[in-house]
Amino acid sequence: xxxxxxxxxxxxxxxxxxxxxGQSLCYLLDRRGFASAWIVMRVAPIMEIPGLRDxxxxxxxxxxxxEGQIDWLxxxxxxxxxxxxxxxxxxxxxxxxxxxxxxxxxxxxxLAEPAFIRGIGFLPGDLQTDALGAIRGTSRRTAVSILMxxxxxxxxxxxxxxxxxxxxxxxxxxxxxxxxxxxxxxDVCPESLVLDGSDPVIASVLADxxxxx
Amino acid sequence: xxxxxxxxxxxxxxxGTPAGGVLRCYWQPAxxxxxxxxxxxxxxxxxxxxxxxxxxxxxxxxxxxxKAQDGEPxxxxxxxxxxxxxxxxxxxxVVLKKGVVFAYLGQGAAPEFPNFDCFRADDAHVFAxxxxxxxxxxxxxxxxxxxxxxxxxxxxxxxxxxxxxxxxQFRDTVAGTEMATTQVLRDYPRPEIDVEETDYxxxxxxxxxxxxxxxxxxxxxxxxxxxxxxxxxxEMTITQWHVPIDDENCYWYTLFTSFKEPxxxxxxxxxxxxxxxxxxxxxxxxxxxxxxxxxKEQETATYTGxxxxxxxxxxxxxxGMGAIQDRTREHLGRSDKAIIRYRxxxxxxxxxxxxxxxxxxxxxxxxxxxxIVGPLSNDAVAPTDDWSGISLKADLERRAGCPWDAxx
Numbered sequence: 323x324x325x326x327x328x329x330x331x332x333x334x335x336x337x338x339x340x341x342x343x344g345q346s347l348c349y350l351l352d353r354r355g356f357a358s359a360w361i362v363m364r365v366a367p368i369m370e371i372p373g374l375r376d377x378x379x380x381x382x383x384x385x386x387x388x389e390g391q392i393d394w395l396x397x398x399x400x401x402x403x404x405x406x407x408x409x410x411x412x413x414x415x416x417x418x419x420x421x422x423x424x425x426x427x428x429x430x431x432x433l434a435e436p437a438f439i440r441g442i443g444f445l446p447g448d449l450q451t452d453a454l455g456a457i458r459g460t461s462r463r464t465a466v467s468i469l470m471x472x473x474x475x476x477x478x479x480x481x482x483x484x485x486x487x488x489x490x491x492x493x494x495x496x497x498x499x500x501x502x503x504x505x506x507x508x509d510v511c512p513e514s515l516v517l518d519g520s521d522p523v524i525a526s527v528l529a530d531x532x533x534x535x
Numbered sequence: 536x537x538x539x540x541x542x543x544x545x546x547x548x549x550x551g552t553p554a555g556g557v558l559r560c561y562w563q564p565a566x567x568x569x570x571x572x573x574x575x576x577x578x579x580x581x582x583x584x585x586x587x588x589x590x591x592x593x594x595x596x597x598x599x600x601x602k603a604q605d606g607e608p609x610x611x612x613x614x615x616x617x618x619x620x621x622x623x624x625x626x627x628x629v630v631l632k633k634g635v636v637f638a639y640l641g642q643g644a645a646p647e648f649p650n651f652d653c654f655r656a657d658d659a660h661v662f663a664x665x666x667x668x669x670x671x672x673x674x675x676x677x678x679x680x681x682x683x684x685x686x687x688x689x690x691x692x693x694x695x696x697x698x699x700x701x702x703x704q705f706r707d708t709v710a711g712t713e714m715a716t717t718q719v720l721r722d723y724p725r726p727e728i729d730v731e732e733t734d735y736x737x738x739x740x741x742x743x744x745x746x747x748x749x750x751x752x753x754x755x756x757x758x759x760x761x762x763x764x765x766x767x768x769x770e771m772t773i774t775q776w777h778v779p780i781d782d783e784n785c786y787w788y789t790l791f792t793s794f795k796e797p798x799x800x801x802x803x804x805x806x807x808x809x810x811x812x813x814x815x816x817x818x819x820x821x822x823x824x825x826x827x828x829x830x831k832e833q834e835t836a837t838y839t840g841x842x843x844x845x846x847x848x849x850x851x852x853x854x855g856m857g858a859i860q861d862r863t864r865e866h867l868g869r870s871d872k873a874i875i876r877y878r879x880x881x882x883x884x885x886x887x888x889x890x891x892x893x894x895x896x897x898x899x900x901x902x903x904x905x906x907i908v909g910p911l912s913n914d915a916v917a918p919t920d921d922w923s924g925i926s927l928k929a930d931l932e933r934r935a936g937c938p939w940d941a942x943x
Contacts, residue, residue: 435878
């Protein structure tokens, strides 16, 4: 199976703090006209305040027991109603050890500050994907392609200095702690992005993504 | 908003603290060269440490540890005969550059200095001064990387004669126009802000889209970890560090760099000594006298009512946040882009040091640091569809006409 070229827009942007993360990511997609995106975020403070519902006003004050920090996050993001679903891998820690037990980042998490992110946005179209929704394929040569689900790993391009293969959609509904060793591919292969790392903006996204630690 | 715990991580600077560790990786302004005219040792209060400039037997200058009295004020300045050097305390190397004594309080080899304009200019074209702000260094730095505040905090309701603008921020006309910078800031208060990472920190571009297809472009810079480089006039730039005395006090150290005529150092010093007391360089306008606030002036002349020196406006704004800004109640907005990017850099630097990866901090690569020049910092008005090209052209033209080598 060959990678399919897609219409994609490498970008840098800020996402709002204080709202549920899915909402902030949804605003990003709307603002840029994306159907979905793959994003990378580093060293972003987060908070989760018990009892604070999605539609409650922004908190006025934070206590350290509700705070943590995402050290690194790499996730695919797609619209889900009035919010955005996101899935991928991340490294995070909460100040309160009791919050730090789960391997899955809480869906109620909010950024405690606006966060700077880098990523690749995908325009709406007819190409159906699992991780990124319906995006726009193209017949022209582009810096971004998607390799659709491929159970037997065939067709995966060899990763070189300029062709970077990033697996996405590993965890359909959530962000998991980064546990897979870097570069290791799972047996059952979800979709992957195949990226031309010689594109300077994509290179900066990948440089951020490489700092998983 | 961030918790007190996380706020402490990015604000506190004593030995062994995360932010203090980052700052100690860099040369820090410790004193003005003019302070060496006094009898040595000269007291220095830096990064929470009680120090003093001393000469060794060979006549070289270094920064030794001094013993401090219990309850000694943060900005104490004991006379030489009352300074008691702690022979067991650390001794730090110092370097004299362009009127400032820089000290290195870190581990291992000190980094090289970058070749910024303020360091490359000949001595006649650079003037150094400092002043005390009674607040934490980080809030002092962050006001310098917020391009939006100038339209309000430094709003002048009338524009002064540019002929009277020497040594004063924002009083000149914008390059290529007869428009006062103060008018631009007043009439176009909502800049579009762009931030890009560089090898020295951040380049911050503020675009004020004007009428008739014109855009005012103001390029400023954050130099990691705690300095800025901003335009002062068509001829001069300001390179300014916000150097911690301790967690609740800092000095701004400024190198004023001229790209045309030699600096009138006598006039510049006299202007600033009207506003500061020696030997502590404490400002005469301060919290105790309400920063000279005059409601009549506020009605007719300035946004703050605190006089015509924009440094006082900034001082009021940052000291008004408290000794250390309470960021547990802070809500950053869309115009805080540079602050958001800067805090990301600072947190990454803290993490890097935790992982023993000092080499990844900005300007720590000895082989590359000396090649860092500039940075570009100017005000210009340009056609909206070519603001970047015109801004760069204006900067290069200024450099081409400069009597010292300002080539980039």
